[in-house]
Amino acid sequence: MEESTTTSTAPATGRPDEEKPVIIRTRDLKKHYIMGEVTTKALRGIDSEVHRGEFISILGPSGSGKSTFFNMIGGLDSPTAGRVFIDEVDVAQLNAVELAFLRCRKIGYIFQTYNLVQYMTCIENVTVPMAFAGVDPDEARERGMRLLDLVGLKERWFHKPIEMSGGQQQRTAIARSMANNPMILLCDEPTGNLDLKTGQEIHELLVRLNKEHGVTILCVTHDHRLIKLSDRIFWIRDGGIERIAEQHEIQVETGAIGGEEHE
Amino acid sequence: MKQIDVKNQKRLSMKRCFDLVISGVQFRLFRAAITVAIVALAVAFLMTMLTESLTAREVARAMETETAPRELLLYWVDRVTNPMGPAELTDELAAIDVGGPRWREFATWGSLRDEQLTTLKDVAQSQLEYREFFSGLDEGEIRPLVGRARGHRIYEHLQTGENWERFVTELPNLNTQLPTSQAEFESFLSDWKDTQPLRQAIIAGQSQAIAKAEEVIGDPAPTEFFATAEPETILQLETFGYVLPKDSVETIREQAGLVRHVRLIERTLMVGVIKNRLAGERNAATAEVTADMLFDHVDGSTGAEWLVEQVTYVRQQPIEIRQRIENVKAELAKQREIITDKQETLAELQAADDPDEQEIASTKERLAAARQAAAGAQRKLNKLPKELAAAEADAQPVAAFDIGAERIVTAADYREDQKSLRDVESSIVAATVGTSASGFLGFSTRTMWLVIVSFVVCVVGIANAMLMSVTERFREIATMKCLGATDGFIMINFILESCMQGLAGGLIGTVLGLLLGLLRGWAGYGFMALSNFPLSQVLAIGGVSLVMGIVLSAIAAVYPAWVAARLAPMEAMRIE
Ligand SMILES: Nc1ncnc2c1ncn2[C@@H]1O[C@H](COP(=O)(O)OP(=O)(O)O)[C@@H](O)[C@H]1O
Ligand SMILES: [Mg+2]
Numbered sequence: 001m002e003e004s005t006t007t008s009t010a011p012a013t014g015r016p017d018e019e020k021p022v023i024i025r026t027r028d029l030k031k032h033y034i035m036g037e038v039t040t041k042a043l044r045g046i047d048s049e050v051h052r053g054e055f056i057s058i059l060g061p062s063g064s065g066k067s068t069f070f071n072m073i074g075g076l077d078s079p080t081a082g083r084v085f086i087d088e089v090d091v092a093q094l095n096a097v098e099l100a101f102l103r104c105r106k107i108g109y110i111f112q113t114y115n116l117v118q119y120m121t122c123i124e125n126v127t128v129p130m131a132f133a134g135v136d137p138d139e140a141r142e143r144g145m146r147l148l149d150l151v152g153l154k155e156r157w158f159h160k161p162i163e164m165s166g167g168q169q170q171r172t173a174i175a176r177s178m179a180n181n182p183m184i185l186l187c188d189e190p191t192g193n194l195d196l197k198t199g200q201e202i203h204e205l206l207v208r209l210n211k212e213h214g215v216t217i218l219c220v221t222h223d224h225r226l227i228k229l230s231d232r233i234f235w236i237r238d239g240g241i242e243r244i245a246e247q248h249e250i251q252v253e254t255g256a257i258g259g260e261e262h263e
Numbered sequence: 264m265k266q267i268d269v270k271n272q273k274r275l276s277m278k279r280c281f282d283l284v285i286s287g288v289q290f291r292l293f294r295a296a297i298t299v300a301i302v303a304l305a306v307a308f309l310m311t312m313l314t315e316s317l318t319a320r321e322v323a324r325a326m327e328t329e330t331a332p333r334e335l336l337l338y339w340v341d342r343v344t345n346p347m348g349p350a351e352l353t354d355e356l357a358a359i360d361v362g363g364p365r366w367r368e369f370a371t372w373g374s375l376r377d378e379q380l381t382t383l384k385d386v387a388q389s390q391l392e393y394r395e396f397f398s399g400l401d402e403g404e405i406r407p408l409v410g411r412a413r414g415h416r417i418y419e420h421l422q423t424g425e426n427w428e429r430f431v432t433e434l435p436n437l438n439t440q441l442p443t444s445q446a447e448f449e450s451f452l453s454d455w456k457d458t459q460p461l462r463q464a465i466i467a468g469q470s471q472a473i474a475k476a477e478e479v480i481g482d483p484a485p486t487e488f489f490a491t492a493e494p495e496t497i498l499q500l501e502t503f504g505y506v507l508p509k510d511s512v513e514t515i516r517e518q519a520g521l522v523r524h525v526r527l528i529e530r531t532l533m534v535g536v537i538k539n540r541l542a543g544e545r546n547a548a549t550a551e552v553t554a555d556m557l558f559d560h561v562d563g564s565t566g567a568e569w570l571v572e573q574v575t576y577v578r579q580q581p582i583e584i585r586q587r588i589e590n591v592k593a594e595l596a597k598q599r600e601i602i603t604d605k606q607e608t609l610a611e612l613q614a615a616d617d618p619d620e621q622e623i624a625s626t627k628e629r630l631a632a633a634r635q636a637a638a639g640a641q642r643k644l645n646k647l648p649k650e651l652a653a654a655e656a657d658a659q660p661v662a663a664f665d666i667g668a669e670r671i672v673t674a675a676d677y678r679e680d681q682k683s684l685r686d687v688e689s690s691i692v693a694a695t696v697g698t699s700a701s702g703f704l705g706f707s708t709r710t711m712w713l714v715i716v717s718f719v720v721c722v723v724g725i726a727n728a729m730l731m732s733v734t735e736r737f738r739e740i741a742t743m744k745c746l747g748a749t750d751g752f753i754m755i756n757f758i759l760e761s762c763m764q765g766l767a768g769g770l771i772g773t774v775l776g777l778l779l780g781l782l783r784g785w786a787g788y789g790f791m792a793l794s795n796f797p798l799s800q801v802l803a804i805g806g807v808s809l810v811m812g813i814v815l816s817a818i819a820a821v822y823p824a825w826v827a828a829r830l831a832p833m834e835a836m837r838i839e
Binding site: 074076096097098100111115117118131179180 | 270289290741747750752
């Protein structure tokens, strides 16, 4: 099987590089939730492009459609209209089993609520996606331990989620999301349930994964320190991208962002 | 350049699925325990029912062989004493085996040829149909039809043209119809009339046979006759037309012997002495002594020997008393002799010229003593006949008692067996009420329904527990899907989980049901249930029950598993 390991060697640059291949592309992406009489237009036609190796922060008030956007590009839900291309593959064209393959190996998910399997130990949680990918259990364990080492939890591999702090749980979740060397990490408010300091540790870990492993990361956050480290920022409001800022613009605007983003 | 090469997601090996399920089940032990308990209950119920009905069937089968000898004896006692009436004869004729024992008996008794018997059989079979028709009518309906005639007299009654006319005119007023056409009934009536002498001949022949049999049997009850008569004597019955298979004779004699022995033992209680002594032995009041107590006491060599001793003693009493009477009589004669002798001596002494006063005094003294002794003997003699009569009355019930300790024990065992057989018989009757012979696995329709309902309840219960489990695990399932689980895996995961719980519940239920069924069988049929326990069959149905438990769980899990598999992975993102 051809593993797309090339991603891990691709160096990330500070600026979005036009030569770099587009890894996520959305075309007029719309998502409407119909509940009885009421139709919620969660996404009102988003056109966007994300390049390989980019670190993108996503900002936007609650209910603006950030999670919905992630569901669309993560292949977790199908759009009402428009298209999502992951590395030029139209997600809509994939059947259920291929979608499972995509979710298993190409995309990693990090949730605000960690979503670890409660009855599994740290290492078992990390190796779940490998099991789904058909990796040999011994190899999976070895790889899992390396990932735990990467997130700094090597010593706690035998702990169950309830025996760990929120930060440790989120780090386990990050190790799990990296299990099959994905190209993209989708982080939906990964630090939403964590205190500031722990949150920053998580952010540092994400940035490191981006820089050292070349994983493309999209991260919903309100933390301006992370924003400063991002390549680009998407502002989402009312189901649309209000604005996209390049990294050089961010440096200038940082001060303003903090104020604007407080809810 | 395309980096993503999307392929089909791999299918997980069964072992991996299994491992994942195991760790999940361990985490949710309580919920799993509920499901296991539900399955165990349903399976135990099925298993109990199956075990019970199988045991009942086996026991009934065993009962038939156990009671056959006794039935045979009762049948023959009945045969040689009770003549059958016209209704019984019709039943017998309708069901008669061509060339069988009954057939040959009837042929002899009625001096009938085979064709005649065949005709009788046909007539009897139609007669049964009409009998059912007439007995189905109530008094108000039957009166206008045939007046006061009932039973076979109806056919006699309808022979006259006048009565027949009335019958024909009244018939259309009925709600029910004749089982055949009117013409057929008419022809049956004439057939019946034609064959009536034949039936009467059979009954007459039978009465003669019974009369002759009574001569051979003599005074005692037929059981006594069968118990004590030589086989040759019993086979004499054949000369009166009875068809008595040789091998039956032995069985009948043996059974009659046992019945007789039981009766002999029972009769010992009519002896006051024995009853009193038994009360003493058992530490009971005399009034409390029962036959059961007696049989319980003699069911063992010590007790049996005790009874033999008592009987011997009781029978010895009259002999001893008679001996005593003889002795007293002799004593009396002796004393009388002495009296006469002394009186003579005294007269002589007093008549002497020189009466020896001393001698006279001593003779007088001895005379008085002899008189006293004679009076005493006379008094005894007056009392003894009464004693003798009492002793003879006591000995009378045990006069025929001619069995030793060993036989007593056998008879006591036999009585015990018969008693438990009767109990079992009534249990079987109770257990098989409403059971159709064609019922599946010996199940009555009612039981069948109960089992089906229990299954439905079980499936609903499991499905409910599984659904709750699915609801609780929404986030976990969705997360698994985000991590690459296919719908198939989720589905298999849940069904496997349910199957494992079904296996555990099935095992527990099977063992539990088996024990319960065994216990209930034991309660109902005693040791007959254990000695006739259909082990191999029960093991087979145990396997079936186990599979049933697994299948039920699998079925119950399909819907919840489908709900889980359908769950959108984005549910994982949701924050409550
Ligand atoms: N499953 C759903 N069904 C109906 N409405 C939804 C659903 N998910 C999200 N929405 C609505 O879509 C809008 C965008 O929600 P969301 O993407 O969760 O916003 P954010 O993550 O930016 O807070 C909100 O108005 C929300 O109520
Ligand atoms: Mg959200």
